[in-house]
Structure formats: C-alpha cells, structure tokens
Amino acid sequence: MALADLFRKKGSGPRPKSRADRGLLVFEHTSEVIRAEKLLKESGREIRVMGPPPEIQKGCDLVVEFPLMEKLDILRTLAEAGTVPLETVPVTGPLLAPVDLYQVKDFGDYLMVRAANMKLTVEKSTRTIVNVSGGGCPDVPYIAARLIGLTLDEAPAPREIGHTLCGYALELAHAEMLRLCSS
Amino acid sequence: MLIIVGTVPDPAVPVLDAPALLANGALSVGGRALPPDRGTPALLAAAASACAFLGTEPPHAMLVGDEGLGRGSRELYRHLTEVLPSRACSTLAFHYLQPDVDWHNKVLMAAQAMAGPPALVADAGFMYAAKMSGFAGEYALFTPDAGELAFLADETAPHPFYTRGFILQDENRAPELIERAYSHENAAACLLVKGGTDRIADRTGVLAEITGPSVEAMEAMGGTGDTVTGMACALMEYGLPTPKAAQVAAQANRYAGEAARPTPASQIGELVPHIPDALRRAMEELP
Numbered sequence: 001m002a003l004a005d006l007f008r009k010k011g012s013g014p015r016p017k018s019r020a021d022r023g024l025l026v027f028e029h030t031s032e033v034i035r036a037e038k039l040l041k042e043s044g045r046e047i048r049v050m051g052p053p054p055e056i057q058k059g060c061d062l063v064v065e066f067p068l069m070e071k072l073d074i075l076r077t078l079a080e081a082g083t084v085p086l087e088t089v090p091v092t093g094p095l096l097a098p099v100d101l102y103q104v105k106d107f108g109d110y111l112m113v114r115a116a117n118m119k120l121t122v123e124k125s126t127r128t129i130v131n132v133s134g135g136g137c138p139d140v141p142y143i144a145a146r147l148i149g150l151t152l153d154e155a156p157a158p159r160e161i162g163h164t165l166c167g168y169a170l171e172l173a174h175a176e177m178l179r180l181c182s183s
Numbered sequence: 184m185l186i187i188v189g190t191v192p193d194p195a196v197p198v199l200d201a202p203a204l205l206a207n208g209a210l211s212v213g214g215r216a217l218p219p220d221r222g223t224p225a226l227l228a229a230a231a232s233a234c235a236f237l238g239t240e241p242p243h244a245m246l247v248g249d250e251g252l253g254r255g256s257r258e259l260y261r262h263l264t265e266v267l268p269s270r271a272c273s274t275l276a277f278h279y280l281q282p283d284v285d286w287h288n289k290v291l292m293a294a295q296a297m298a299g300p301p302a303l304v305a306d307a308g309f310m311y312a313a314k315m316s317g318f319a320g321e322y323a324l325f326t327p328d329a330g331e332l333a334f335l336a337d338e339t340a341p342h343p344f345y346t347r348g349f350i351l352q353d354e355n356r357a358p359e360l361i362e363r364a365y366s367h368e369n370a371a372a373c374l375l376v377k378g379g380t381d382r383i384a385d386r387t388g389v390l391a392e393i394t395g396p397s398v399e400a401m402e403a404m405g406g407t408g409d410t411v412t413g414m415a416c417a418l419m420e421y422g423l424p425t426p427k428a429a430q431v432a433a434q435a436n437r438y439a440g441e442a443a444r445p446t447p448a449s450q451i452g453e454l455v456p457h458i459p460d461a462l463r464r465a466m467e468e469l470p
Contacts, residue, residue: 020315020341021284068341069282069308073252093339099346105402110447112403117330117343121403121447130448132221133405134328136307136343138279139251141222142192144405148450163251164281165344166308 020092023068025078025085026056033062035083040066043077055094056087065091069137072171073163099169102176111180115172120147122177127152137164152181184271185242185420186301187230187413188263188309189223189278190255196248198262203244205231208456212244218452223278225406225451226306229413229458230276236459237421243272253281256308260286268296274420275301276412277309282342287312291321302419305371306412314369315341322371323425326412329354329378336360338367354378358389373425375415377408381433383426390426393433398440406451411436414462427469435465 027033033049040047045066052063066074068090078084090096099116106112110130112121118140121131128151132144139162147155158171187203201213210219210228219228223246230242245263249255259280267275267290275294287309294303302323305313310327313319314335327335333350334343350360357376361384364370376382379402381393401407411432418428436454438461443454 019284021282021312023341067253067283070253090341090345092341093345096339096341096345096347098344099348101348107400107403107447110403112447114330116346117328117334119403119405123448131403131405131450133403133407134330136279136282136309136311136331137251138190138192138222138249138253138256138281138308141190141279142250144221145192163253165342167251169344 021068022065022091023071024052024056024089024091024094025064025066026052026087026089027063027085030062032083033064035081036064036078036085039077039081039083040064040074045070045074053094056089069164071165072159072167076159102173104180111177113173113177113180115176116169118166118169118173120170120173120177122152122181127181129155132170135166135170137166139163139167140170143167143170152178184240185230185234185274185276185416186245186272187223187227187242187276187278187416188245188259188280189226190249190259190280191217191224191246192222192250193248194250194255196246196255198259199244199246200262200266201244202241203227203231204241205235208452212246219455220450220452221406222409226278226409226413228455229410230417232455232458233414233417233462234420236462237417239417239421242417249281253283256281256283257286260290263290264293267293271298272301273299274304274416276304276306276416278409278412279307280309280312282308282312282315284312284316287316288318291316291318295321302425304412304416304419306408311342317368319369319371324373324375324415324419324429325371326375326377326408326415328408329357329376332357332360332364332376335364335369338369354380357382361389373429375411375429375433377411377433383429383433385426391430393430393437396437396441398437398445400445400447400449401440403447404445404449404451407436407440407454410439410451410454410458414458431462431465431469434469435461438464
C-alpha cells in the first residue's frame with residue numbers, strides 16, 4: 001500500500017507529526033531552562049520549551065524538547081556554557097534508560113567492546129584503535145576516521161568529536177575499553 | 184537503475200547526484216574521489232563491483248557531506264523531495280543519514296511518487312527513521328545487525344541506544360526478535376539480519392540461515408554490513424527476488440571475507456576486490 005493511501009485512510013487532515021525522534025532535557029531550575037533555550041536557539045537548533053510528562057517531574061516544571069539524535073552535540077554545547085541538564089530522555093519513552101550492557105570479545109591479539117549498536121576494537125599490545133564498526137548516524141564514519149590508527153592515549157574521546165546518539169554509544173564503548181585496558 | 188542515497192564524513196562535500204564509478208579499487212562520484220573505507224562509500228563500492236560483475240549499469244549515487252550535525256542530511260532530504268518524483272529507478276537504497284522522522288516521511292512520499300515505484304531498501308540511520316515513522320512495512324528490505332534487530336523489536340525504542348535491557352542483543356534470540364519486530368509492524372517485507380549467523384526472514388519467520396564460512400575477524404571490521412547491503416541492492420536490481428538477493432549477498436560477503444584473510448585490524452577496502460569471485464561462487468552454489 002502506498003504511503004499516500006495510508007494517509008488518506010487515516011483521514012484527510014494534515015499528516016501526523018511524529019515525535020519519536022525527539023528528546024527532553026530536564027533541568028533543576030527554570031532559569032536553566034531559559035538559558036538552555038537561548039543557547040540552543042542561538043545555535044540554530046530546532047527546540048521548544050514545554051511542560052514535562054508526569055513520569056519525569058524531577059526538576060522544574062519546564063523541559064526543553066530537542067532532536068534526540070543530536071544529543072551528544074547538544075550536551076557538549078550546554079556543558080561548555082555551564083548549563084548541564086539533570087537528565088535527557090526520549091519523548092516517546094521518558095522512562096527508557098540508555099543501554100547499560102557491554103559485550104566484550106577477546107580475539108587474542110585484539111579486544112572488542114560493543115555498546116548498543118557500536119563496536120570499538122583495539123590491538124592489545126600497542127593499545128591502538130584498529131576498527132570502529134556499527135551505527136547509523138553520519139558521525140560514525142567521521143569519528144572512525146579520526147580514531148583508527150591512534151592509541152587510546154592519543155585518540156580524542158568520541159564525546160569530544162561526535163554529535164549523535166551513535167556517537168554517545170561509541171563513547172560508552174570507548175570508556176569501557178579504557179577501563180578494561182587500564183585494569 | 185539502482186540509486187543509493189547516503190552521506191560521506193566531510194561537511195565540505197555538496198549534494199552529489201551522479202553515477203558511482205569504481206576503477207582499480209578507486210571510487211568516484213561526480214568526479215570526486217571517495218575512499219571506500221567505511222560507511223556509504225563502502226556500500227557504493229560493493230554495489231558498483233557487484234553491478235559490474237552482473238553486467239548491469241553502475242549504481243547512481245545521491246550523496247552529501249555530513250559529519251553528524253545533520254545539516255548535510257537535511258540538504259539531501261530537501262533535494263530528494265524535489266527530484267525523486269520526476270526520476271525513475273527500480274531499486275532505491277537509503278543508508279547513513281541523520282535519522283529525522285519528518286524528513287523521512289517527506290522522502291518516502293517522494294519515492295512512492297516515482298514511476299514504478301521502486302523497491303525500497305533501508306540500512307543504518309535511515310532504517311532507524313523508517314522504524315520510528317511507523318512506515319517500516321513500506322520497505323522491501325532492512326539489513327539490521329544484532330543490536331539494530333533488538334531496536335526494531337523494541338516498539339518503544341527511538342534509537343538502538345535506548346533499546347530496553349530485557350531485549351538482549353543475543354543472536355540466539357534472533358528468531359524471537361524477528362517475530363516481535365513484525366508483530367509491532369517495525370520490519371520491512373524482508374529482513375537480512377547480519378551476524379555470526381546471517382538470517383533471511385519475512386513475516387512468516389526465518390527463510391534461510393547462512394553460517395559459513397565463519398570469518399571471526401569480520402565482526403570487528405567496520406563496513407562488512409555495508410558491503411552485504413550493497414551487494415543485496417545490486418542483486419535486487421539484477422532481478423533476484425529480495426529474499427534470494429539477500430541470501431546470495433550474505434553468502435558472497437562471507438566468501439569475500441574468507442578470500443581477504445582479514446584480522447580484526449583489517450579495513451573494508453581489502454574485501455571489496457574479492458566481491459566478483461565471491462558473487463560468482465555464491466550464485467553458482469545457491470539454488
């Protein structure tokens with residue numbers, strides 16, 4: 001069935017606006033919400049201030065809705081300005097927690113860590129990052145090109161150069177790799 | 184014609200709308216060299232190699248530079264909505280793009296306005312948006328790995344990063360997760376689930392499994408999933424039914440990996456030259 005037919009079946013009104021790719025920034029005080037709104041709008045991002053869903057009334061009574069895929073870039077912008085949210089959650093599942101399971105595979109000379117959809121592989125003897133795999137956001141190839149061939153000590157952390165949720169997942173894999181390689 | 188849509192990790196690259204040419208291992212689009220070392224260029228290189236082997240015309244690329252801020256992706260989405268309705272192709276594949284549900288829906292409508300319309304393939308970021316949009320069933324093929332299958336199976340997850348913990352990325356649970364993805368209408372007509380065992384599935388369940396040769400190092404290599412998807416697209420364009428195209432692609436990828444004799448430090452460019460022989464072998468052997 002064609003998409004246009006689906007929309008016609010659902011009614012002749014405007015197409016439904018899905019918010020599945022949106023997230024919420026939760027702050028402790030309203031003043032932080034106002035500051036975050038100003039910062040993010042000035043940087044050209046599509047955000048809006050709204051009331052929080054009942055599940056996450058942890059901080060103040062306002063939250064900032066933002067493009068969830070740009071989480072890493074937005075958190076870095078806010079951190080640089082000293083406006084760090086209490087937490088970030090998906091709009092459609094505010095109780096969803098980020099993945100907290102790591103899968104580690106030992107290839108003998110190489111060690112691979114997977115977090116969510118991202119994998120990072122390091123040569124044990126030199127601590128050189130030899131591969132980055134997985135993911136679907138466009139910063140993954142960009143981060144991979146920056147990391148591969150550098151040691152864990154030389155390479156920038158994915159949180160410093162990534163922009164998206166895939167970049168965030170790779171940051172978790174990288175942090176776990178650092179922990180494993182220092183123990 | 185096979186059209187492949189995606190991004191390259193250089194924000195200076197403008198929208199490119201031109202055939203992808205592969206010569207002596209070097210990939211170029213619109214006169215611009217694109218190293219086929221990962222991401223959409225790896226998919227394009229595999230598809231171009233497969234098309235040359237199959238005797239079909241080279242894939243046509245629609246690309247843009249995007250380092251993850253989404254600006255390039257949105258520029259390309261805008262271009263697609265403008266040009267697709269007046270274009271014709273039989274297979275249209277979407278790859279590394281910033282997931283954005285609103286733009287996804289606009290692009291999907293433009294694609295379905297094309298003559299035909301084409302069979303749609305989605306992988307990577309565009310597959311995430313297709314699932315989130317609720318219109319996954321409009322696609323002929325998704326090519327998830329184990330983590331992405333868990334995301335498709337979790338009806339609430341907006342991204343693999345938020346897949347709920349009880350939906351484990353356990354390959355042994357793949358048939359169950361495939362069923363769950365279909366029950367929530369979050370899967371394409373055909374799924375190629377990439378992993379230690381590659382599984383081809385549709386709404387009725389697993390149709391085929393490919394288990395060998397097993398090249399363990401490929402699990403660590405970036406781009407092995409991209410080469411599978413590229414070959415599957417070329418085989419669909421060649422005329423194979425989608426499940427058969429997916430099966431041949433998965434088998435050929437293993438043969439190419441075996442021939443390349445990779446280590447976990449190998450890069451995907453080392454696998455691409457082996458694609459023609461691998462495809463020949465897979466097509467001869469599979470019914």
